[in-house]
Structures are given as structure tokens and as C-alpha cells.
Amino acid sequence: MNSLTHPLTHLVNLASPLTIQGYIDQGGYKGAEKAIKENSPAEVLEIVKASGLKGRGGAGFPTGMKWSFVPQYSEDDERSKDNKYLVCNADEMEPGTFKDRLILEGAPHQLIEAMIIAAYTIGANKAYIFLRGEYHLAAKRLQIAIDEAYQASWLGNNIQKSNFQLDLYLHTSAGRYICGEETALINALEGKRANPRAKPPFPQVAGLFGKPTIVNNVETLCNLPHILKNGTDWFKQISPDSDAGTKIYGACGRIQNPGLWELPMGATIGQVLNVHAGGMAEGLKLKGLLPGGASTDFLMPEHLDVPMDYDSIAKAGSRLGTGGLIVLDDKNCPVAMVLNLLQFFAQESCGWCTPCRDGTPWAVELLSRIERGKGTLADIDSLLNLCDFMWIGKTHCALAPGAVEPLKSALRYFNDDFVQHIELGCCPYHGVQ
């Protein structure tokens, strides 16, 4: 395990993260130094574009392209004096996802270094880490690291005598999954209810306090120091796959060894589940899995050979999402699992648009009726209709479509289980729930 094979996690120390000096001794802040001392912002942007880095928060949008939408005005333009903002989305709350927590708690300076690079590139002098309120240990460690970085002149005015200035603040949130949606996050940072905003305008043009804003996920950002330090060729060749770099994959559920592993992008589902997670727990068989968090479509045992990259997972009918497998075994009821997922989405709906506010609780009602053995076959049709009502284009943001993904795929793959509940008049997995 070294900086070339496991760039994101080789310096992770959960028991006691590296201090700034320890981090520097291990080659830390070299990427930021290279960015601000040897490259213009435009040059760093080209490097990030060329690296092929895509967002690790779920959507997989190319990071360099996202940054390139930030307007750059010439110096005589009044608007060039406007603030720009960089925000790190550390509101990790996708059920089944716990990867950012690892690098936040285990290597806080890596994120600060990454944010220096990103802020320099987009021309932001103010940056915020938007951290979910429940990550108390991460908050404590990040604040210590930020204070150290200020003292060592890696934050503040004239960073390392480069004339670049950056103030970085930690903002701890007060809950709600929807804060992870980037425009909702911006509203939360402005002290408002976290309702997503209509797009356009996109945050890159008019975001936090109406100014150009880039919101990037923790894991996405943490790739930057290594891309700067080791080069784009290195980043692209780590993975044998069309997608570049490594990915922190996870697995949870009733499996032998739940956890997180940094692997070259494109490791197969089977490698993650059977090799790294050690396969299913004693006496259990694989029934299905969500490949990238709660808001992704189910995949089945026949998909074990699918590489976990953006395109391959999409081709198999799901999304890479956050890369965290949620594994369903054959003794857990799929209807109860989908009910649990929909309860989550119904609870976390911000209530702004009708399809989501009313659709998700309706789905919960139908699913709990079926799970209790009181459902009818017509309820399955109603659920399928709901999947259509809550799909992309009919909702204000991606939350309800995210709820549809596991629901619709479960109705397809586990149709027999749904029908059995209805015909038996009870849950056939009784005793497990």
C-alpha cells in the first residue's frame, strides 16, 4: 500500500491522523505546492480535465468540466472582483455509504490540501467544508487540521508566499439527507431550509450568496493532490478501465467482512463482494444488491462480473452512485428492504414538489400493506405507476427518482416475492424482520 497504488487511503490513520508535520513528511502539500507555485489556474484546470477525474459523490460528472463553467472575467470587468466559493460536500448521508467518513477522520490534511488546489483553480478565496452534523469526530479533527494549516501558512493570506489567499471554514450541518443535493446544500449554508433550487442558473454561475460556486464531494477533491503530484498519465493508468483513478468501494449487509477498500476504478462487483468482503455470512446466499447506495437500482447475482465503473454499471441497468454495495441476503425480505428504503426517502423528502412529497409516502403505504400481507395485485400496478410519476423530469430534484431506482428494479427482479406476500397473506420471511 503506497501513494501510487492507494493514493486516497495510504495516509489514513483512524486512531490518530497525521499532524500537519507528519503529513508533510509523507509528501503532503506537495500537490498544492505544485499547483500554486508552478502552474497558473488555467493550467491546473487543464491537468484536472486531462486526468479524466469524475465526481465521486454519485453523479459522476467530469470534475474539470464542472470547474470550467465558472465564469472567468478579465481584470477590467467589474464582476472579476466578485467572490467565488468552493464548497466541499461532506454531507455523506446516502444509506450504505461511509467512505468519506474514512478519509475525513483518517486524513483531514489531505482534504485541506485538495481544497487549496481546487480553490486556486477556480479563483475562490473562501471555501467551506459542509459536514453532516453527526460526524462529530471528523468535525473535531478537521478543525484541528484547519488551525494547523493556518499556522503553517497553508491557509490564510499569501499562502506559502504565493500571493494566493484562501480562508477555509468548517460548517457542521443539522441533519437532513437533502442537504447533499448541491443547491439544497447551498441553501443550508445560507441558513435557509434545504430545498433544492431550480436550475438554471447552475451554482457554477450563481450559487452561494448568488456568486459562482463549485460544490465537490470529499472523495473527488481528495484525488487532486495526487493528480498534481503524480501526473495525469499515472492517474489514468491506475485503472485498466475507461474511467481513471481509484475508487473507495464499500460493502455492507450480512456479509463476512463489511468494510471499505480503495481499488483501481473498475473492480468487479464480485471482486469487492467475494474477495474483499469475504462473501456472504455463514449460511446465507446472495439475493441481490444495490451497487452504489440506497438510490441505485438493484443488481443480481448474475451481475457479479460487472466492473464497478460508471459506464459498465449503467449498462447493467443501475448506477455506480457512491460505490458502496448494500447486500441483500436470501433470509432478508426484499419487500421489507424496499419498504425501509422508501421510508427513508419519504422521511427525507424536503416537501417542495408534489410527486416526491406525496409519492414517496404513498409508496410506503402500499409497500407496508404488501409486507403485512394485506396487499393486492393492484397495489403492484399502483407502485409501478408511482415509479412513473416520480421519475426524472416530473420532480424538482433527483431525490424521488433516486427512490424509484431501487423500487422499480425490486418490482422487476423480486416480482415473485411481492406476489407471494399477496397470495400468502403474510410475509414469507417471517421471523427475520
Added chain:
Amino acid sequence: MMIDIINDVKPHYSQYLSDDEKSQIDHEASILETREAAGIEALKVVQSFRGWISDDSLLAIAQYLKMTSAELEGVATFYNLIYRQPVGKNVIHLCDSVSCHLTGYSEILSTIKQHLAIDYGQTTTDGLFTLLSNACLGGCDKSPVMMVGKVHYEYLTKSKVIDILETIKANSKSNDLSKTQGVE
């Protein structure tokens, strides 16, 4: 909760917040562009001193941030980590999301309910515990999990959760949580 509109338009809350609360709120406001942007942080600050956000606290914060109480109430009721009702000394946030669901959440829930004789949203008669649910706590590889106060507890079992609650109960008098086996 109803806001008293008459008192709201004639505020007399200038002495309500302590100097510590005000200075912490001012610090949060200073790193944001507008005063009302610090609303969520201000609620968290006052809650950290008083345990929960009463109507009086809400009105005082709104006045201090120069925003309407209705707007702040909309914010306060949106976020689940802001308590708009009194809570016990230790707030249990039991994760009810999918990984915990698959690995035995319901058994842990019924154990807590039975042991403390409270349901979700209720506080024990001795005022020591309030039970709330929480969306995914990010401990999916160590599920089932819960958070009590700022401390996360992992790999919960029926007997372990009872031990944890009893230890917290015993330590609550001395305010010493270091003996429980969770991680912050």
C-alpha cells in the same frame, strides 16, 4: 408550537441570550456573508447551552440575527438535529436506515423501547434519555449503530445496548462518558 405574534412584533429578548451564546453566534455570523445565514449555527449554539430550542430561545435568536421568527421557525423545524421540544439529558439517535435494517435494527429498537419504557419521540420519566431515529449514521460496516449525544456506538446487540444505556445512566450523574465504549 405557536409563536405569540404580539410579543414577536414587540420583542423584549435583548437580555435573553448569554454573552457566551452571543459571542459564539457572532463568530459564526462573521464567517458568512449575512447575519441570517448563521441561523442554523445559532440554533445549534443555543441548543448546546440549553438542551433544546424553546419558543423564547427562537424569538431571541431571531431578534439577535435581525430576521423574522417565522423564517427561523421554518429553519428550526426543517432540521432534525434541532430539538423544538424538551429532550432528556442523553438523546439517543438510533440509525434506522438500510444496512442497520438488514443487520438487526428492529431487535435493537424493541430492546431500547422495552428497557427504557419509552417510544420514539418520548423521554424517560427521570429525564435521562430521549429516543429518536436517525437516517444513516455512516456506520454501515459496523451496523447496527446508534449515536447518543456526540458518541457513536457500533456492532450493537441486545445485551450490548442495555450495557451501554446502563453505563450512561450511571455516568450521567458524574457527567463522565469516558467509561462507555463508543467512539465520538
